[in-house]
Amino acid sequence: MRLKITDGTVNYILRKDTKSKDDLYALQLRYSLHGNTPVSYMIGKSILQENWDNDEKEAIYISKPIAKKLAPDVNFNLFLSAHGVAEINAMLSDIELKIKGIEDRFRMDGVDYSGSDVIYELKNMMSGKSRQKIDKGKKISVVDFIEGNENENKGKLTESTIKHYTTIRNMLSDYDTLKKKVHYTHDAGFDYFNGVALFMVSKGLVNATIKKRLAQLRVFLDRARKKGYRTDESFRDFSWSEKETDVVALTMGELKKIEAVELKTERLSKVRDVFVFMCYTGLRFSDVLNLKRHNIRGDFIRLTAQKTKDLNGIPLSNKAREIADKYIVSDNDLVFPIPSHQKFNEYIKEVAELAGLTETVEKVRFSGAKRIVKTFPRKDQVTAHTARRTFVTLSLELGMKAEEIMPITGHRSYKSFKRYVKITEKRAKEALLNAWDK
Template sequence: MLRTKFYLTDAQSASPTAIYAACYLDGKRKKLYTPLSVLPSQWDSKAQLFRRSFANYSNANRLLRFLVTELDDYFLATVSKGKLVLIEDLRTIIARILTGAEPPEVTFTDHLSNWIEDSKRDVKPSTIKSYITFRNHILAFGKAKRYALDFSTLDLAFSEAFKNYLLQTARLTNTSVNNVIKNLKVFLNATHNKGLHEFQHHTRFKKLEGHTPELMCLSKEEKAAIIGLNLDYFPRLEKTRDVFLFGCETGLRFSDIIALSPHQVHKDYILLTTQKTNDFLKVPLSSLAHSILKKYAGKQVKALPAKTNQKTNADLKQIAKLARLEALVSVATVRGTDRQKLMVPKWNLLCTHTARRTFVTLALEAGMRPEVVMRITGHKNYRTLHQYTKITDSVVQDEFLKLLS
């Protein structure tokens, strides 16, 4: 049974107040407002009925009992099919019985927006941003191709047409296309689990052939060049440089650096719970990291003067250019079966995440055991850690000479 009860919105009101239904789903109380209203003096809260003083009370009470029966019948029929009872459908039943009107139809676009809004409870803002990007792409596809977007039409033929559109019209790379398809499958799986549709074509959607990008990091000499820059006349860049170097010294993600509070800083280490993975880390502080923290202590609410990721990345490219990081780096892009490689100066690729890669690579090159690096950075396994390593040519030469000696 659904266990439906009726209550007044304001039991102390001197004027008619709205009646709402309280339904219990999975042990949680859900409010469903009705178009009915009554004076509190004309309502029997214990019996859950209109009093005789209410005009046409007999028919009004019969309507309430009929509504409870209809809600219970829907609940039992839905549960018997192994589906979830949706609060939206309960509202539809109430509207149909009490007003004779059907609520506005929920469109495919509405479902997309509702899913994104509901997801804000459980996922990070960066993930929400990627969901919005996916929504914009699929709606643009529907408009450009005059495709009737609905759960029933998102089949295998649609997935291929959508991927072609993303490659040819939106000009996305394979990696970006795969991210959109991944979010499409998350959306369809979530809405299927909620009982909004019965289609499972999405389980057979395939990604495009991807590629593993070569991750860039700094060498000891390049890092030293950034440390040695005189930025006394560029306070904005000086702050960005210091925050970046703090990441190079600790291996922390940028999101954890900008969230770092003074109370998390101790004499020789910092204690924090990571934003992305919720891991508890104790990170030792090098003399450089300690001096950076000391330099900015008490000058802002957080431990360091960090900006947004976008503004920091823009500053870092200026800093790297000033440090003359001109070495060319190969950048590969894959769009469909078309593969291209470009040689780009290193300064043009420097970003906040380069600091974490630099820490891991230089720590391993210096002889730190992988399991120690993992303990500091919070990596779960060596395979994940290995993606961040970049053994330089000089290290290869040194190791080879050691072998020969």
């Protein structure tokens, strides 16, 4: 059994909820300081429970005859060899030495530290990242750091991102005013996040917005730490649940109504054309706004997305090509004449109303545990972003696979894309029930 060499308490356990198909369990480190709640870290090793001595907290060697008696159905090759046992135990001892070194450095720097601080540094060491020296005399308020970060990167940020940062900064400033306290990065931990979240609930913000703002706040605190400011790493343990809301997308019938409706003004006709073009290509409003003639090459659009800075290749369907050709003949380098985002959303609602999208719909959202139900005409749900959602949803319904659509739309992960799969499944269910339960 290893002697205790750290100030905090180090414990290793087998996570029983991580059992693999081969009966392997992940080894987890739990570190607690001064009796506080343990902070966990998965060390990246998995073993059979027969190879683990839970009393001594170390791996043990099991010979083949004994292994056959303990676990007759388990392939012996999954058991640790004597070398494998020695390797894992050496790793556990090395982790404790690293933790002791981290504790010692914090003390030498004169910095008060938490269990979260130690595990944060351990993760950096295990991944090969260099340690960021923390200056105990260097401090800054959360609000001031966000403002400084915004000013420092102003030339690199889009107008919408600056607006998003300003909204968060103003909200946190209001929270400071309410609490009659300036919150610094070193005391913006779990309790601070909880207080800010409840403050947003009191302002009537829905869970999706709260979660998004807290995620951005985490990014700011990560940047603060990298710049040498102290942070309370317990903020990483805070989470805010968000009940996923339905994606608002047009059905094929609704899209055809918008395409077919007779419009008497050029203003609405142009907006309708751009909206339909986005429905057929999946482009974001910001990308259509900046779409230039040279971006259209043959049957493809090739452009760098404003939001992600990724170079995307979007195939043009016959309908999309027809709309583009209608406008590309002008002398303007930009393909489409587009009003501001606000005006576009205002005009496309007019188009949707004229197209008959007037039935009453219900939207359910949550603020904390409070369920908020709003009803309004379907036309009020139609915005510029509805077009992109419509492209994805209808593409799925028409038989395209997720992996075929994601390169077109620029979705980087299936996690963000799967919401569209859910709405497609929901529509399929509704269609079946309407057909069979009449």
